[in-house]
Amino acid sequence: MHELGIVFHIIKTIEDVAAEQNLTRVSKVVLEVGEVSAVIPEYLQDCWQWACRRSPLMNGSVLQNEIIPAVTYCESCGKTYETVKHAKVCPHCGSEQTYLLEGNGVQIREIEAE
Amino acid sequence: MKTIKLNASVTASNDRDADALRARLNRDGKLLVNVMSSAGSGKTTLLSAIIRDLPQIRFGVMEADIESDVDAQRIDALGAKAIQVHTSGMCHMDAGMTTAAYDALEADDAELLFLENVGNLICPAEYDTGAQVNLMILSVPEGDDKPLKYPLMFQKSDVLVISKTDALPYFSFDLSKCSQRVLHLNPKIRIFPVSAKTGDGMQALEAWLIEQLNRIRTNQNHPLNGWFAPAL
Numbered sequence A: 001m002h003e004l005g006i007v008f009h010i011i012k013t014i015e016d017v018a019a020e021q022n023l024t025r026v027s028k029v030v031l032e033v034g035e036v037s038a039v040i041p042e043y044l045q046d047c048w049q050w051a052c053r054r055s056p057l058m059n060g061s062v063l064q065n066e067i068i069p070a071v072t073y074c075e076s077c078g079k080t081y082e083t084v085k086h087a088k089v090c091p092h093c094g095s096e097q098t099y100l101l102e103g104n105g106v107q108i109r110e111i112e113a114e
Numbered sequence B: 001m002k003t004i005k006l007n008a009s010v011t012a013s014n015d016r017d018a019d020a021l022r023a024r025l026n027r028d029g030k031l032l033v034n035v036m037s038s039a040g041s042g043k044t045t046l047l048s049a050i051i052r053d054l055p056q057i058r059f060g061v062m063e064a065d066i067e068s069d070v071d072a073q074r075i076d077a078l079g080a081k082a083i084q085v086h087t088s089g090m091c092h093m094d095a096g097m098t099t100a101a102y103d104a105l106e107a108d109d110a111e112l113l114f115l116e117n118v119g120n121l122i123c124p125a126e127y128d129t130g131a132q133v134n135l136m137i138l139s140v141p142e143g144d145d146k147p148l149k150y151p152l153m154f155q156k157s158d159v160l161v162i163s164k165t166d167a168l169p170y171f172s173f174d175l176s177k178c179s180q181r182v183l184h185l186n187p188k189i190r191i192f193p194v195s196a197k198t199g200d201g202m203q204a205l206e207a208w209l210i211e212q213l214n215r216i217r218t219n220q221n222h223p224l225n226g227w228f229a230p231a232l
């Protein structure tokens, strides 16, 4: 499953940070999940509990998902619009010369740790 | 308890592993090609044809599959070195798994290595495996609209192989429209239409692969090798 791989990578990244900064316990992780990132937040939560139980550093930590709306930019008229509503075609001018500005990534925003 | 701002990509640790593997492959003088496509688009058939066409080259193949062994057996039957990597449910290969597979292959004398990634057009594009070349296959029966539906895969690939061109008469696949769409997403991509069945177009693809392999070999003894990846 795709989400499990992402959870492993998040934990690994945080373990690296913890080693650098001498952290021993992480109680919360805030994740920014793009609206069109191909990641399903509910699935993330499911694997999160399971994966964290295997890491002393992460055990019991809470995952908070912040959804980042997807925004598309239109090269023809210079305006932006909601990707999910209108997909590739600009609702302002009908152009298809558009590209995604944000909302397809997954980022670790911050952690709470001691 | 304190709050630590990270703003780190979730694939940050993977990117580091991938760069390390790429540097190692460059030092070892081996070319690793990451082969991505949807299930059944002809990955194993294409690799088998390349191996058969180029007896002068020593191949190593890592077959990633969620469960089965059949693809590795097909490659093995051709006399090339092959291993099966079970991803235990995971739908893509990451750099850590690829490094483990490279170790397990023990490809001391193999020079051209292929990683047959798990068959899907979505997440393999998001994970750098450490390969020097990303090659994707789009087969004619899948349709020429795939670049519109899965743009990331086309953006991340160095090479697009349009496979099963012998089936063009039976499908409404517009080769030039497809190429246009792909080049719009990725102007640097190389496009090779081929049929592994008839052998059509295979020579151009094979010549390109050999050129990349030679480039890696030439760079192998470069003093800066291992520190930078040769640009393709």
Ligand SMILES: Nc1nc2c(ncn2[C@@H]2O[C@H](COP(=O)(O)OP(=O)(O)OP(=O)(O)O)[C@@H](O)[C@H]2O)c(=O)[nH]1
Pocket (backbone or CB within 6 Å): B037, B038, B039, B040, B041, B042, B043, B044, B045, B046, B071, B119, B163, B164, B165, B166, B167, B194, B195, B196, B197, B198
């Ligand atoms: N007509 C035609 N059929 C092909 C060609 N290449 C592959 N096929 C057929 O496509 C089917 C799938 O081929 P594979 O090589 O197993 O595809 P794959 O991408 O490795 O499949 P998975 O590993 O299961 O994802 C087989 O029935 C092949 O015979 C081709 O060039 N022309």
Ligand SMILES: [Mg+2]
Pocket (backbone or CB within 6 Å): B043, B044, B045, B071, B116
């Ligand atoms: Mg296969």
Ligand SMILES: [Zn+2]
Pocket (backbone or CB within 6 Å): A001, A002, A003, A005, B090, B091, B092, B123, B124
């Ligand atoms: Zn995946």
Ligand SMILES: [Zn+2]
Pocket (backbone or CB within 6 Å): A074, A075, A076, A077, A078, A079, A090, A091, A092, A093, A094, A095
């Ligand atoms: Zn517009």
